[in-house]
Amino acid sequence: MTRMNIQPKILRNSRTFSAACVSFVALLAVSAWPTVAAPATASKADARQTKTLQLPMRTDGPKTLDPAQGSTQYENIAISQIYETLLTFSYADPQKLEPLLLDGLPERSPDGLELTFKLKKGVKFHDADCFPGGKGRELITDDVFYSLKRLADKEYQFKNWWLLEGAIQGLDDFKTQQNADGKKFDYDAPVAGLIKINDHEFKILLTRPVFRFQYILTMFQTSIVPREAIEKYGKDFVYKAVGTGPFVLDRWQPKQSLTLVRNPNYHECRYPSREAWNEEDRRRRLHRPAGERVPFVDRMEFTMYNQEQPMWLQFQAGRLGYTEVPAEYFEEAFDKRTRELKPEIARRGVTAHKDVLLDFIFQGFNMEDSVLGGLAPERKALRQAIHLATDLDEINEAFYNGINAVFDGPIPVALDGHPEGGRTPMSYRGPDLQRARAKLVEAGWPEGRNARTGEQLVIRYYTSNSMLNQQQSEMLKRQIERLGVRFEPVLVDFSTLIEFCDNKKAPMFGFAWGSDYPDAENNLALFYSPNKSPGSNHYNYERAEYDALYEQILTMEPGPERTAVYERMRDMIIEDCPYVGSMGRTRFYLMSPWILNCRPTERMWTWLKYLDVDDSKR
Amino acid sequence: MWPYIARKLLYNIPVYLGIILIVMACLRVNDPVTAYIGKNASEEQKQALRTSMGLDEPFALQYGRFLLKVVTLDFSERSWELKRPVGSILASSVVPSLSITIPALILTTLIAITISLCAAYVRGSLTDRVLMFGAVLGMSISLLVYVVLGQYFGAYWPKQNLGIGVFAIEGYRPITLSSLNNWVTYCMLPVIITVVLTIGYDTRFYRAVIVEEATRDYVTTAIAKGATKPKVMFVHVLKNAMIPVITHVMITLPFLVTGSIVMETYFNIPGMGRTLITAINSKDFPVIQAFTAVFAAIFIVTNILTDVLYALVDPRVRLS
Numbered sequence: 019m020t021r022m023n024i025q026p027k028i029l030r031n032s033r034t035f036s037a038a039c040v041s042f043v044a045l046l047a048v049s050a051w052p053t054v055a056a057p058a059t060a061s062k063a064d065a066r067q068t069k070t071l072q073l074p075m076r077t078d079g080p081k082t083l084d085p086a087q088g089s090t091q092y093e094n095i096a097i098s099q100i101y102e103t104l105l106t107f108s109y110a111d112p113q114k115l116e117p118l119l120l121d122g123l124p125e126r127s128p129d130g131l132e133l134t135f136k137l138k139k140g141v142k143f144h145d146a147d148c149f150p151g152g153k154g155r156e157l158i159t160d161d162v163f164y165s166l167k168r169l170a171d172k173e174y175q176f177k178n179w180w181l182l183e184g185a186i187q188g189l190d191d192f193k194t195q196q197n198a199d200g201k202k203f204d205y206d207a208p209v210a211g212l213i214k215i216n217d218h219e220f221k222i223l224l225t226r227p228v229f230r231f232q233y234i235l236t237m238f239q240t241s242i243v244p245r246e247a248i249e250k251y252g253k254d255f256v257y258k259a260v261g262t263g264p265f266v267l268d269r270w271q272p273k274q275s276l277t278l279v280r281n282p283n284y285h286e287c288r289y290p291s292r293e294a295w296n297e298e299d300r301r302r303r304l305h306r307p308a309g310e311r312v313p314f315v316d317r318m319e320f321t322m323y324n325q326e327q328p329m330w331l332q333f334q335a336g337r338l339g340y341t342e343v344p345a346e347y348f349e350e351a352f353d354k355r356t357r358e359l360k361p362e363i364a365r366r367g368v369t370a371h372k373d374v375l376l377d378f379i380f381q382g383f384n385m386e387d388s389v390l391g392g393l394a395p396e397r398k399a400l401r402q403a404i405h406l407a408t409d410l411d412e413i414n415e416a417f418y419n420g421i422n423a424v425f426d427g428p429i430p431v432a433l434d435g436h437p438e439g440g441r442t443p444m445s446y447r448g449p450d451l452q453r454a455r456a457k458l459v460e461a462g463w464p465e466g467r468n469a470r471t472g473e474q475l476v477i478r479y480y481t482s483n484s485m486l487n488q489q490q491s492e493m494l495k496r497q498i499e500r501l502g503v504r505f506e507p508v509l510v511d512f513s514t515l516i517e518f519c520d521n522k523k524a525p526m527f528g529f530a531w532g533s534d535y536p537d538a539e540n541n542l543a544l545f546y547s548p549n550k551s552p553g554s555n556h557y558n559y560e561r562a563e564y565d566a567l568y569e570q571i572l573t574m575e576p577g578p579e580r581t582a583v584y585e586r587m588r589d590m591i592i593e594d595c596p597y598v599g600s601m602g603r604t605r606f607y608l609m610s611p612w613i614l615n616c617r618p619t620e621r622m623w624t625w626l627k628y629l630d631v632d633d634s635k636r
Numbered sequence: 637m638w639p640y641i642a643r644k645l646l647y648n649i650p651v652y653l654g655i656i657l658i659v660m661a662c663l664r665v666n667d668p669v670t671a672y673i674g675k676n677a678s679e680e681q682k683q684a685l686r687t688s689m690g691l692d693e694p695f696a697l698q699y700g701r702f703l704l705k706v707v708t709l710d711f712s713e714r715s716w717e718l719k720r721p722v723g724s725i726l727a728s729s730v731v732p733s734l735s736i737t738i739p740a741l742i743l744t745t746l747i748a749i750t751i752s753l754c755a756a757y758v759r760g761s762l763t764d765r766v767l768m769f770g771a772v773l774g775m776s777i778s779l780l781v782y783v784v785l786g787q788y789f790g791a792y793w794p795k796q797n798l799g800i801g802v803f804a805i806e807g808y809r810p811i812t813l814s815s816l817n818n819w820v821t822y823c824m825l826p827v828i829i830t831v832v833l834t835i836g837y838d839t840r841f842y843r844a845v846i847v848e849e850a851t852r853d854y855v856t857t858a859i860a861k862g863a864t865k866p867k868v869m870f871v872h873v874l875k876n877a878m879i880p881v882i883t884h885v886m887i888t889l890p891f892l893v894t895g896s897i898v899m900e901t902y903f904n905i906p907g908m909g910r911t912l913i914t915a916i917n918s919k920d921f922p923v924i925q926a927f928t929a930v931f932a933a934i935f936i937v938t939n940i941l942t943d944v945l946y947a948l949v950d951p952r953v954r955l956s
Contacts, residue, residue, distance in 0.1 A: 328806035
């Protein structure tokens with residue numbers, strides 16, 4: 019009986035409690051009433067007034083809008099709309115360099131050490147309160163030097179210093195001096211290799227006549243920023259972008275959305291000419307607005323998608339201009355056998371485009387490992403045996419719907435030096451168990467056991483512990499253990515994997531490399547011995563002949579002569595077999611009927627300014 | 637009462653210090669800088685980041701410094717990923733999370749209590765069994781299934797086939813007094829899914845509590861004194877059954893702030909759950925450290941609050 023008195027005070031006044039509940043329900047009802055069909059109506063009204071392009075961005079999107087601190091593809095997408103680099107690749111031909119903030123391509127001196135640049139006149143920064151009167155001023159030579167020097171500033175943790183390291187005369191010394199303890203970074207201090215001629219002309223003196231420097235100048239991290247903005251906004255500059263790009267930042271909600279509006283003062287930039295497009299592109303009417311001034315749309319809205327279903331449904335509902343096709347929806351859109359767009363999708367006016375990425379996915383060997391490493395014939399034979407036992411096509415079918423490109427050597431598809439049809443005569447591509455077993459005998463490990471001691475061959479394979487890696491490791495294990503070898507996958511977190519590779523402790527490991535620029539030199543650098551661990555040569559591959567060829571190609575211009583050297587280097591790698599591979603991803607894109615001029619490529623992201631929308635087709 | 641609260645607070649200080657110590661130690665087992673910065677970073681880059689975070693200082697100094705920041709609520713340290721002050725990231729993530737979790741908690745509690753009262757009222761009948769079967773069925777289905785079907789049939793399908801677009805497939809817009817409809821468009825579907833998912837657990841628990849309460853002696857006495865069965869059930873029993881209900885709700889409170897990782901990720905809601913999972917995935921050390929410290933504090937405070945509420949409603953708790 020006493021328990022009847024045990025009750026919270028709030029409940030003694032049950033009327034108040036009931037009233038609160040009723041109020042809440044009423045609030046729900048009131049707020050729900052006007053919203054039925056409201057979102058669609060609002061967006062249609064907006065679309066009539068301005069041309070708005072809605073695009074998806076996978077994952078959480080950019081983490082920063084400061085070029086000096088960016089590194090991911092998502093930062094590339096966002097930053098490339100707001101800022102601009104000196105050079106870029108052509109939308110019509112993504113292999114071809116073209117000027118962006120320059121009046122023409124830089125002039126190279128005969129020895130290749132001196133590059134002369136001429137800035138395009140009349141290029142203005144976006145209007146912002148960091149400029150006097152809030153009006154963006156003209157881009158000048160000092161902005162270029164300032165932007166390059168930022169990469170040497172400790173303030174930005176040298177995140178992108180690797181791009182310029184050892185490239186420009188005097189810049190490395192400048193970096194050392196300016197980052198000395200207790201010293202304030204002086205952006206006005208001279209650098210021997212940065213020579214100002216006037217406000218629109220300058221020279222850059224290189225330490226070596228390397229051709230890749232021009233590719234570096236296409237990368238979004240070298241975009242030109244105004245000094246005033248950084249000095250005014252300080253650390254907040256990461257989300258207060260002021261560039262010269264075709265779009266101005268309107269609103270950025272990290273992990274959520276990014277809205278850009280057309281830059282009214284954008285310098286004269288025109289759509290590629292009809293001749294620039296190849297036959298197939300012309301058939302797809304991509305040349306239609308040739309010579310017209312860009313950008314075409316007034317507003318660009320990116321939405322970030324961490325999950326595939328919402329992005330897919332939004333595209334299906336016609337609310338996104340394009341979408342990459344998530345793996346789990348591949349068969350919903352494409353015939354798995356023919357890889358053709360399904361008729362019911364095509365009937366809706368949706369079109370597809372296949373973009374082969376500059377990927378190099380592999381399983382590497384540590385060439386300094388006491389069992390798997392070395393260039394002795396029997397060691398080579400052991401690695402070749404493992405390569406021959408691996409069935410990359412099975413992995414491709416099982417995990418990637420068979421859409422990835424499988425090829426010999428480290429040079430991705432479409433780059434100079436990539437083998438025709440993806441195969442070379444000396445290929446060790448598996449599965450060829452008979453040949454693999456013969457190679458094992460040659461290596462002194464018949465049936466996976468040491469010919470002298472009878473010891474079992476055990477290979478420890480390190481990879482990061484994602485679900486996909488776990489599943490792929492199991493398949494690799496099954497494939498390789500057919501030789502009698504014991505294959506032990508070790509799944510570790512990414513930092514441990516790096517530690518093992520950096521310390522040369524992982525006998526075999528799984529990694530991937532995405533090219534920084536469309537030149538095979540970038541991939542061939544992975545086998546250059548001065549880059550050994552903890553550098554990017556995690557295989558610790560070392561061959562004097564290869565190193566000499568690498569140094570030779572650095573200064574060569576693109577052409578058949580250089581391609582021939584690339585092929586020699588590629589074949590050397592295939593024969594020495596420091597890894598099992600290769601594979602490169604293919605991205606399938608679908609495009610809504612209302613998006614125009616669209617041919618997605620992930621090699622650069624300056625092409626979004628060429629897109630247009632036809633609201634009548636929405 | 638105040639000495640009781642003070643005693644509780646004092647007991648929890650070493651607990652909190654211990655939590656922070658363990659969290660900080662765990663976060664430093666593997667070098668957080670290497671984990672974050674990736675495989676191609678130079679030693680110079682790593683050192684610059686270590687210095688900027690004070691990670692090159694002795695652990696005791698780092699511990700003391702971090703505690704001081706927590707005590708003074710100084711979360712001005714910048715996220716490695718988003719380059720924004722951690723405090724502003726956490727602050728901007730709380731509201732979206734609460735827009736989902738608070739309505740979901742209120743609705744779930746109200747509906748679950750109502751259903752469990754009805755079920756307990758007709759205990760053993762077919763209605764009771766059907767309700768409990770529904771509850772078990774509801775809680776047996778994975779959250780992911782609800783989300784996937786909810787997005788398709790709740791947002792995509794009605795819009796495509798009926799032209800009714802009440803709910804958005806995903807997204808979030810700030811909710812103000814003048815834009816309450818944003819809540820319905822962007823938050824109501826996640827709330828409905830959360831309610832459907834959690835209502836089964838709560839209904840079963842509350843029914844058990846009410847059934848147990850209905851067997852007490854005071855119920856027999858009340859009936860003997862002429863009280864009707866509905867009055868006994870909906871007035872006397874309900875009030876007394878509220879004690880375990882409040883306990884249950886109080887335990888849930890800290891998790892309102894953390895939000896739902898799955899819901900926020902699928903519905904593209906920039907809440908705390910998503911912030912945390914993103915920070916963990918990208919090894920964003922300052923955010924993880926601050927988030928853990930804040931969550932531990934909220935958890936401890938809620939625990940103390942629960943104990944205090946207990947003591948308020950049940951004097952025997954204080955005596956013991």
